[in-house]
Amino acid sequence: MNEVIIATKNKGKAKEFERIFGSKGIQVKTLLDFPEIPDVEETGLTFEENAIIKADAIAKLMGKMVIADDSGLEVDALEGRPGVYSARYAGAEKNDSANTEKVLQELAGVLERDRTARFRCVLAVAAPGEKTVVYSGTCEGRILTEPRGTNGFGYDPVFFVEGKGKTMAELPPEEKNKISHRADALKKLEKSLDLGNGEGL
Numbered sequence: 001m002n003e004v005i006i007a008t009k010n011k012g013k014a015k016e017f018e019r020i021f022g023s024k025g026i027q028v029k030t031l032l033d034f035p036e037i038p039d040v041e042e043t044g045l046t047f048e049e050n051a052i053i054k055a056d057a058i059a060k061l062m063g064k065m066v067i068a069d070d071s072g073l074e075v076d077a078l079e080g081r082p083g084v085y086s087a088r089y090a091g092a093e094k095n096d097s098a099n100t101e102k103v104l105q106e107l108a109g110v111l112e113r114d115r116t117a118r119f120r121c122v123l124a125v126a127a128p129g130e131k132t133v134v135y136s137g138t139c140e141g142r143i144l145t146e147p148r149g150t151n152g153f154g155y156d157p158v159f160f161v162e163g164k165g166k167t168m169a170e171l172p173p174e175e176k177n178k179i180s181h182r183a184d185a186l187k188k189l190e191k192s193l194d195l196g197n198g199e200g201l
């Protein structure tokens with residue numbers, strides 16, 4: 001395999017997939033390369049459902065194997081919110097800093113030890129005529145009271161990774177890509193799929 005289609009319109013995700021697959025000589029195409037492909041409505045109530053909805057719809061439209069990523073942040077003190085609504089938490093325009101600000105406001109006054117959270121990523125692999133399969137990954141952390149760092153995307157500036165002593169947005173991309181929920185799910189996907197050179201991701 002020397003090319004993979006990731007069914008996402010998110011530029012932050014696209015960059016991460018390009019870096020991870022690119023380092024193994026696999027070229028990544030995303031829906032940013034196919035502007036004619038319409039948005040798929042994420043009507044599911046779980047990451048799994050939404051990943052499958054996106055992967056199945058795009059594999060059908062393109063007539064090829066695709067990988068979709070549905071991911072988000074689960075904050076324990078908010079009973080798992082924003083969860084599947086992570087992209088649209090502060091509104092349909094999907095504004096990363098507005099979403100982050102909303103989480104910070106909802107956590108106002110919550111003590112450090114109670115600000116535990118995790119990123120979750122579900123990857124769905126779909127191909128015409130084949131059964132869709134999913135792989136799930138997580139990354140544990142804690143929500144700070146203000147943003148730190150400029151790398152990454154989404155909630156990265158407020159997501160503190162205990163073992164690293166840094167937020168996701170303070171980590172260089174190659175470090176995030178070793179420990180992230182997306183990396184965790186990709187490792188599982190890589191074990192079950194033939195990704196070409198047999199050396200893994």
Ligand SMILES: O=P(O)(O)OP(=O)(O)OP(=O)(O)OC[C@H]1O[C@@H](n2cnc3c(O)ncnc32)[C@H](O)[C@@H]1O
Binds near residue numbers: 010042086152156182
């Ligand atoms: O559906 P696609 O087209 O892939 O793009 P999207 O941005 O709508 O993606 P999701 O529906 O999966 O929503 C995921 C949201 O969760 C957040 N998120 C996911 N992975 C993240 C990461 O690695 N770092 C920070 N935030 C992340 C971020 O706000 C994303 O917009």
Ligand SMILES: [Mg+2]
Binds near residue numbers: 042087
């Ligand atoms: Mg989405």
